[in-house]
Amino acid sequence: MSEVFSSYEVEFEKYQQQVCSLIRQTQINRSDETLKEIASVFTDLQNCLQQMDIESTSIAVSDRQELKNKVKRYKSETEAMKKQFRILEDEVSSQKTKDSLFGEQDNQQIQFINTQDKLVKQTVQLEDAKRVCFEIETISNNIQVQLKGQSDILDRNINKMPEIQYDLGESNSRLSRIQSKMREHKIIFLIVFAIFLTSIAIVLVYKYA
Numbered sequence: 001m002s003e004v005f006s007s008y009e010v011e012f013e014k015y016q017q018q019v020c021s022l023i024r025q026t027q028i029n030r031s032d033e034t035l036k037e038i039a040s041v042f043t044d045l046q047n048c049l050q051q052m053d054i055e056s057t058s059i060a061v062s063d064r065q066e067l068k069n070k071v072k073r074y075k076s077e078t079e080a081m082k083k084q085f086r087i088l089e090d091e092v093s094s095q096k097t098k099d100s101l102f103g104e105q106d107n108q109q110i111q112f113i114n115t116q117d118k119l120v121k122q123t124v125q126l127e128d129a130k131r132v133c134f135e136i137e138t139i140s141n142n143i144q145v146q147l148k149g150q151s152d153i154l155d156r157n158i159n160k161m162p163e164i165q166y167d168l169g170e171s172n173s174r175l176s177r178i179q180s181k182m183r184e185h186k187i188i189f190l191i192v193f194a195i196f197l198t199s200i201a202i203v204l205v206y207k208y209a
Contacts, residue, residue, distance in 0.1 A: 002059045005067055008052045012074060015045040019081050023088060030092050038085055042078075049074060083124070090120055 018041045026034040049071065056067035094117050101113070 002055055002063070002067070005052060005055045005059070008048055008055065009070075012045065012048045012052065015041050015048060016077070016081070019045065019085075023081070023084060026088055026092065030095055032092070035085075035089060035092060042082065042085070045078060049078060087121070087124065091117070 019038055022034055022038045022041065025031075026038065052067075052074065053071050056064060056071050059067065094113060098113055
């Protein structure tokens with residue numbers, strides 16, 4: 001693991017904690033100054049991510065994929081915090097608008113603003129749902145492609161089974177013939193050897209008789 005990358009990770013976690021803390025403060029105090037501070041920390045956070053991304057491409061190949069996966073996860077976490085920040089910005093802006101209109105506009109206009117807020121939130125939720133559906137569809141398509149490839153391989157193997165069975169039968173038949181010939185050669189050898197021994201015995205008998 002790269003020490004430089006590890007140092008960036010420490011910085012990233014520090015900025016991440018700062019953002020979370022400032023978001024909680026803003027949810028309470030609704031302060032523009034806190035929102036500006038969050039935006040500033042996000043800039044540092046983004047720079048840190050870029051440095052980690054660059055560092056992950058300059059290390060050994062054996063560690064590169066692990067670091068790239070970490071950078072991907074950190075980017076995803078950052079995007080989630082940015083989304084929460086944008087929603088908070090809209091809520092603060094909307095609250096200020098309500099405050100400025102309060103006493104100047106009637107209840108119907110305030111209700112209209114509330115309706116707009118709900119529509120904004122619903123739009124964000126709808127976009128999230130569409131993104132999730134797209135990711136699920138992509139995963140499903142990849143699985144279908146993999147299953148199709150495995151099915152094709154299985155079909156080819158099944159089609160080769162008769163040919164394999166025929167080759168096995170032919171091999172077994174040849175093996176049986178070879179074994180039979182070996183037995184015949186062994187018998188012939190034994191007969192010849194017996195005749196040879198008998199001939200020697202006869203010669204010895206005549207020689208010493």
